[in-house]
Amino acid sequence: MKRCGHTARSARRLTSTAWLVTACSVLVAVSQASACGDGADLGPAPSSVAASSSAISSPATTSSPVTLQAPARALEAPLTGGLVARFPGTESIVIADEDHRALRIASDASTVDSAGGFATVQLPGPPANVVAWNDTILVTVRDPGLLVKLRVEGGSVREVGKTPLPPDAWGLAVSKDGKRAVVTSAYANKVAAVDIDAMTADGSTGPVWIADTTREPRGVVIAADGKTAWISHIVGSRLTKLDGVDTSAATVSRVDLAASALRAPSGKSLSAALGYALALSPDGKRLFAPRHALGAMGREAWFGAATVDVLRTDTASGIAPLHQGNALMLRSSIAKETETPDTLANLPAEPLAPFTQPRDIRYRTTTRTLLVAGEGDNVVAELDALALDPTLSVMRTYKIGSDVDPNLGTARSGGAPSGIALSEDERFAYVFCRSTYDFVRIPLSTDPLSAEPPAPIQTVRIDTDPLSEDAAKGRRLFYDATDRITSGGLACAGCHPEGRDDGHVWHEASFDTPDGGTRANFVGTYENVPDLAKTKGFPRRTAWLVGRVDAQGPYGWRAESATLGDRIQAGMGLHRWGGLPAHEPANVAARSAYLTIFLRKGLVPPARSTTAELGPLERRGKEVFGDATAACASCHKAETSFTDRVAHPLAALPLVRGFDDEPKQAFKTPSLAFVGNRGPYFHDGSATSLERLIDNNKDRMGKTTHLSEADRAALVAYLKTL
Amino acid sequence: MSTNHRIVAIGAAVALLAYGAVSLGDDPAAAPPTASATAKPDAEAAPLSSLAAFDASIPTETSPTPTAVEWRDAPEVAPTRRGPRASGCKTYRVREWIRIACSELVTASIATLGGTVQGNAYWIDPQTEGKDAKLPSGGEMVFPVRKGDRRVIQILTFGPGYEGPLTQLPAIVVQEHWLDDEESPVLTIL
Numbered sequence: 065m066k067r068c069g070h071t072a073r074s075a076r077r078l079t080s081t082a083w084l085v086t087a088c089s090v091l092v093a094v095s096q097a098s099a100c101g102d103g104a105d106l107g108p109a110p111s112s113v114a115a116s117s118s119a120i121s122s123p124a125t126t127s128s129p130v131t132l133q134a135p136a137r138a139l140e141a142p143l144t145g146g147l148v149a150r151f152p153g154t155e156s157i158v159i160a161d162e163d164h165r166a167l168r169i170a171s172d173a174s175t176v177d178s179a180g181g182f183a184t185v186q187l188p189g190p191p192a193n194v195v196a197w198n199d200t201i202l203v204t205v206r207d208p209g210l211l212v213k214l215r216v217e218g219g220s221v222r223e224v225g226k227t228p229l230p231p232d233a234w235g236l237a238v239s240k241d242g243k244r245a246v247v248t249s250a251y252a253n254k255v256a257a258v259d260i261d262a263m264t265a266d267g268s269t270g271p272v273w274i275a276d277t278t279r280e281p282r283g284v285v286i287a288a289d290g291k292t293a294w295i296s297h298i299v300g301s302r303l304t305k306l307d308g309v310d311t312s313a314a315t316v317s318r319v320d321l322a323a324s325a326l327r328a329p330s331g332k333s334l335s336a337a338l339g340y341a342l343a344l345s346p347d348g349k350r351l352f353a354p355r356h357a358l359g360a361m362g363r364e365a366w367f368g369a370a371t372v373d374v375l376r377t378d379t380a381s382g383i384a385p386l387h388q389g390n391a392l393m394l395r396s397s398i399a400k401e402t403e404t405p406d407t408l409a410n411l412p413a414e415p416l417a418p419f420t421q422p423r424d425i426r427y428r429t430t431t432r433t434l435l436v437a438g439e440g441d442n443v444v445a446e447l448d449a450l451a452l453d454p455t456l457s458v459m460r461t462y463k464i465g466s467d468v469d470p471n472l473g474t475a476r477s478g479g480a481p482s483g484i485a486l487s488e489d490e491r492f493a494y495v496f497c498r499s500t501y502d503f504v505r506i507p508l509s510t511d512p513l514s515a516e517p518p519a520p521i522q523t524v525r526i527d528t529d530p531l532s533e534d535a536a537k538g539r540r541l542f543y544d545a546t547d548r549i550t551s552g553g554l555a556c557a558g559c560h561p562e563g564r565d566d567g568h569v570w571h572e573a574s575f576d577t578p579d580g581g582t583r584a585n586f587v588g589t590y591e592n593v594p595d596l597a598k599t600k601g602f603p604r605r606t607a608w609l610v611g612r613v614d615a616q617g618p619y620g621w622r623a624e625s626a627t628l629g630d631r632i633q634a635g636m637g638l639h640r641w642g643g644l645p646a647h648e649p650a651n652v653a654a655r656s657a658y659l660t661i662f663l664r665k666g667l668v669p670p671a672r673s674t675t676a677e678l679g680p681l682e683r684r685g686k687e688v689f690g691d692a693t694a695a696c697a698s699c700h701k702a703e704t705s706f707t708d709r710v711a712h713p714l715a716a717l718p719l720v721r722g723f724d725d726e727p728k729q730a731f732k733t734p735s736l737a738f739v740g741n742r743g744p745y746f747h748d749g750s751a752t753s754l755e756r757l758i759d760n761n762k763d764r765m766g767k768t769t770h771l772s773e774a775d776r777a778a779l780v781a782y783l784k785t786l
Numbered sequence: 787m788s789t790n791h792r793i794v795a796i797g798a799a800v801a802l803l804a805y806g807a808v809s810l811g812d813d814p815a816a817a818p819p820t821a822s823a824t825a826k827p828d829a830e831a832a833p834l835s836s837l838a839a840f841d842a843s844i845p846t847e848t849s850p851t852p853t854a855v856e857w858r859d860a861p862e863v864a865p866t867r868r869g870p871r872a873s874g875c876k877t878y879r880v881r882e883w884i885r886i887a888c889s890e891l892v893t894a895s896i897a898t899l900g901g902t903v904q905g906n907a908y909w910i911d912p913q914t915e916g917k918d919a920k921l922p923s924g925g926e927m928v929f930p931v932r933k934g935d936r937r938v939i940q941i942l943t944f945g946p947g948y949e950g951p952l953t954q955l956p957a958i959v960v961q962e963h964w965l966d967d968e969e970s971p972v973l974t975i976l
Contacts, residue, residue: 326900326938349967363948378967385900385936393897394908396922398944402952410897413942413956448961450866450972452901452936456959457976459869513869513976578948 130183131171132156132216136198138242142286145193145204145236146341146424147483147496157485158201159496159503160191163530167191167203167214169221173494173505174487179526182503185221187212190668192250193236202260204233204247207671211236211247213263225263227271230254231671235282239290239310244272246293246309248281251564251670253741255281255295255316257309275316277304279567279741283341287348287377294319294351294377296339299567301373303339303353305380319380324357324371326412326453329591330389334359334368337566338558343425343434345449350383351375352449354422354436356558358568359589361387362416363408364641367554368588369416372425372434372447372454384452387411418458419445420545421558423482423498430490433459433512437481437495440545440555441465444481444493446512459512464495464504464521465546472537472655473547477523478504480543480557499543501527531666538662541655549647550655552640559639563610563667565742569749571601571723577642586638590722603723603748610667612705612735621747623711623732628663632656670738678785685782688775695766696779699733706736706786715764720748740784754780831876837864841970844931845881851905851928852880860885869976872958877975885928886960886975893925894942894954901937901963905930908939927960931971936963 133154159168167185170176189205201214213225230249245258256271283296295304301323306314323336339355360369419438442465448457465475480499495504507519529536545555570586575597590600619631689696700706713730751757840863860878875888896908911924939960947953964971
């Protein structure tokens, strides 16, 4: 609620801008309105803040009209949501600005050149994805889970409908007839369909159907026939396919799509993370899935590689062939003479990261190319959409990060591009940058392969960071993969997306690198470790951070770091190939100090179900958890976020294939906050679900062998509420 | 342009040819395309817009590897896309067979990254020996374009890098596919 004051201030600043194109029509949720008061401490309240008691269902007031260039016309294609949406047929855009809990609307993105050109619409919670057409805006709200329908009418924006959804509503797509929306709920692992015409102002109509998916469903696209939808996940390489989207109960299936097939270790299929977005080709035959391929091979490929995997939709199969270690190859005699074990002639030699941490993707029809936003390296890359592996056919790279902080190495302008929309004629890309709150307009070349240099980009700062200057520095570091002190090419957000986790078990392996010395580094698969090192590494499942970083310490699976700052500094050594570049110790300390502030103040815990009351099953589970025989609470102490922060020498788990056996088997009791939806569990990821974890526990942790089946189920049900 | 080309292939259909070359194909007796070509091709390939599309009336029947004479008379054709790095690479077609010749490119290696290898053959011009020894310049590949195919082939060049002045660096990636849901094949040389 602290943000209210800020928001009101920024709204006031906008309205006072002299040549304001569009104004701030503001919707304020009841809770927010009361927390913000009437803005007395801010001087005269901006006329645009409507602190109405039934605010989200009442018309918003505006001080000057919100204008759209909106010719009403039928949709020509389904709409795919993102952080930036353009109203088809116009250059009007709307941006979902999650950190300010607001929408930003510009009536003409092709010319807007100052913050004043954006109208701000406050929302009842943080928005994730948005779509827009004619006079309608649909936006997902994460907390509470909602789909909100807004209408731009007579110069104002007002809410005309909403549908309650499972918490953490995120991805959004709309069918070509404009009647059905499909929405993913990220933390709830669910997907739902909403009948758009039936949405009511009081939110009394629920979704048409709700279906279960696996972890972290995010991007969603609907096929032109409105029957099939595809969903990407930020955990795992599989996609979810929905059939019967237009009916009253869709069927859900899982689709295998190997990540970065050509970079996979021979005969292996890689997992993936960061599947935030999807794009379909206009003919619907190809589905493009940008993500991070965990363990992809290449030179110094400790973290894997960025990829866009292409799926053939009729057969639901990937089109890239899998890498075969012994395929046909011809080497010149000099090549044979000069080769070293580091030469990887039959693996792609192209850079591992034509972009880092893919965040959004758009298909550019006129050039048959793909535009991908790289959150980590502040680029928009243009790739060949005709290729089997588009990341091996990069056609152009638009660099949008600038004004690099001389001390921290992060971009202070154009940082963390996270949403893309194309102009109607596809000559411009409109981009929103998440860590600097910039709108960036990129002039695109009509021939992406031409030698002509790219025209200069234009950047408009829409707002300042809602947090303190120090936290803002931490935020920029959190997303940034370019600063070589913080990491060797992958940001915190690359493994801890939104402060959550990638579901991956990293290999903590010690090996020699050319920069001298043996160091422990994290690698994606053991095949990333040089053969000579003869090690596979110890298993380290990525830690979930958000909501679990308030304690003083210790941190790390081994409880080896006394404080949060120590653990962040230790990570800077681990997340790379080899050692840190030359630096002053103060450089490392400053980075970890800013990151500590951001981790504690800036990460937002996932929305959860609003029913606070435990049911009978969960209450029974709570009893079991707390009783002296099961003894769960003796280590997972409720009062300290379900952990005692002590490393306990539990009986060793069976060795997981692909890892080395660890001599010391003592691990820190992990916090159980948010444990429900974020398997796999244990430091080695060996327990795939809470049910299996409890069934296989025997008496390794506390005691469970004495529990009846019903009590085990109750215990699991309770764990899922934490 | 002698019989000195080195061709290496791995797989079941490996056959040694008279001039010390190996290829993996339907018809391993075929000669390397440039062996009897009259002149070295021009350094710059023609602009794509001036060329016929590589897939114009491409036959769907399987035919044997073209002979050297056939390659000599083959017209240059336009791939679907050609990037700036491949501006010196020319594409020729005989029946369903494609030949990509990058005559000026210092070629360290040519490798199949994935996909179909049936019919693929690669050549690297030999380096000159002796006191004016030069790096091998000129890489070529031949493969058939057939329905159901998909292949990704990489040419590496030499340049200064992590392994010293003769580091193998990316030069060109060829991607070809004709999946059975595609009306026509796609060939990109980037």
